[in-house]
Amino acid sequence: MKKTTGIDRSVTSQWRPQTKAVRAGTWRSEHGETSEAMFLTSGYTYDKAGIAAARFAGEDTGMTYSRLQNPTVAMLEERIAMMEGAEACRVQASGMSAMTTALLCQLSAGDHMVAARAAFGSCRWLVDSLLPRFGIETTVVDARDNSAWEKAIRPNTKVFFFETPANPTMDIADLTGICTLARAHGIRTVVDNAFCTPALQRPMEFGADVVAYSATKLMDGQGRVLAGAVAGTEEFINDVLLPFQRNTGPNLSPFNAWVVMKGLETLSLRVERHSNNCLKVARSMEGRVKQVLHPFLDSHPQQALAKRQMDNCGAIFSFVVDGREQAHTILDALQLIDISNNIGDARSLMCHPASTTHANMGEEGRAEMGISEGMLRINVGLEDVDDLVEDLDHALTVAGL
Ligand SMILES: *Cc1c(COP(=O)(O)O)cnc(C)c1O
Numbered sequence: 163m164k165k166t167t168g169i170d171r172s173v174t175s176q177w178r179p180q181t182k183a184v185r186a187g188t189w190r191s192e193h194g195e196t197s198e199a200m201f202l203t204s205g206y207t208y209d210k211a212g213i214a215a216a217r218f219a220g221e222d223t224g225m226t227y228s229r230l231q232n233p234t235v236a237m238l239e240e241r242i243a244m245m246e247g248a249e250a251c252r253v254q255a256s257g258m259s260a261m262t263t264a265l266l267c268q269l270s271a272g273d274h275m276v277a278a279r280a281a282f283g284s285c286r287w288l289v290d291s292l293l294p295r296f297g298i299e300t301t302v303v304d305a306r307d308n309s310a311w312e313k314a315i316r317p318n319t320k321v322f323f324f325e326t327p328a329n330p331t332m333d334i335a336d337l338t339g340i341c342t343l344a345r346a347h348g349i350r351t352v353v354d355n356a357f358c359t360p361a362l363q364r365p366m367e368f369g370a371d372v373v374a375y376s377a378t379k380l381m382d383g384q385g386r387v388l389a390g391a392v393a394g395t396e397e398f399i400n401d402v403l404l405p406f407q408r409n410t411g412p413n414l415s416p417f418n419a420w421v422v423m424k425g426l427e428t429l430s431l432r433v434e435r436h437s438n439n440c441l442k443v444a445r446s447m448e449g450r451v452k453q454v455l456h457p458f459l460d461s462h463p464q465q466a467l468a469k470r471q472m473d474n475c476g477a478i479f480s481f482v483v484d485g486r487e488q489a490h491t492i493l494d495a496l497q498l499i500d501i502s503n504n505i506g507d508a509r510s511l512m513c514h515p516a517s518t519t520h521a522n523m524g525e526e527g528r529a530e531m532g533i534s535e536g537m538l539r540i541n542v543g544l545e546d547v548d549d550l551v552e553d554l555d556h557a558l559t560v561a562g563l
Contacts, residue, residue: 275323378506489535
């Protein structure tokens, strides 16, 4: 296997983003295949006993077992690291295994973490239920309020954890402000960048230490596989994350790694179309529903901040109608857009967070997060935008809007 056809990283790291998305991390076997090979193997063999011994001693860089290394998985890791502008990356079986790994690998009983209030449902479960079970204290704050982060800091605060834009409220967190504050207090920031991907937002450019992904979403982009990734410094990935990951085994399968790698090749084309469609669909609804929550609309209170951090708006926005009944009527009247809680898919998908993704956190929890009974979230896909606008127009009309 030859890494990136033998070209030095000092050259490949200078490639522009789209070149990295197509080519970074390409290793070729002696066959010279153009498309990356899929190594569906759990183990490796050795020509001599001494080679096996050298590999286990860390004196030989060859592979030993796919929970520790796999060529297809390693290609994806190198590609994401380069797209992110990170020194290193490791991938996991899902976005949630990425978040769990990124947090548990560095937190111990007696530590404290501050996290954003508005977050993906399972991320909030980690914060509210899992970490406290292991003696890790957590505090949730309104991520839009920089002073709330500062006030929540304790002497034992180790990590700040947040996503931006947040799911499903589309709240924007100030990456520079929060990461600068964290640095000043020796706190590590973990940013869930699933909504954006490195094609739209690179948190490390604003001072983030660790970036974590659900690669299930826009990175795969076609709703095929679950995958996750964590990127950071070599020191963090090798010394802090890897011992945890290698011994607990939240590994991504080589097949799924290959699918995501193919997805990355078209990522920038897709996010451009997603973003254009998303803004057009959002504009078509303004004035017709109670509220449109879209970070690139003039009506969004954090539009300027969003535009400073994000190259484009991405695929997702939310809007608010008059309660659960009207929201369900709209979903039931759709003729093109699917009722689905997934996001980052080429298909347009819509869901009612209060009765699905955020149902089990209770009414009080939702109210605190800003999720109302009338909120609908849409993943705007790659279909012709006029068909999407017409489908929503029809559904809103049926609901009396
Ligand atoms: C989907 C998602 C996750 C979880 O990812 P899975 O791949 O479903 O495990 C975490 N954070 C955000 C923001 C997400 O959208």
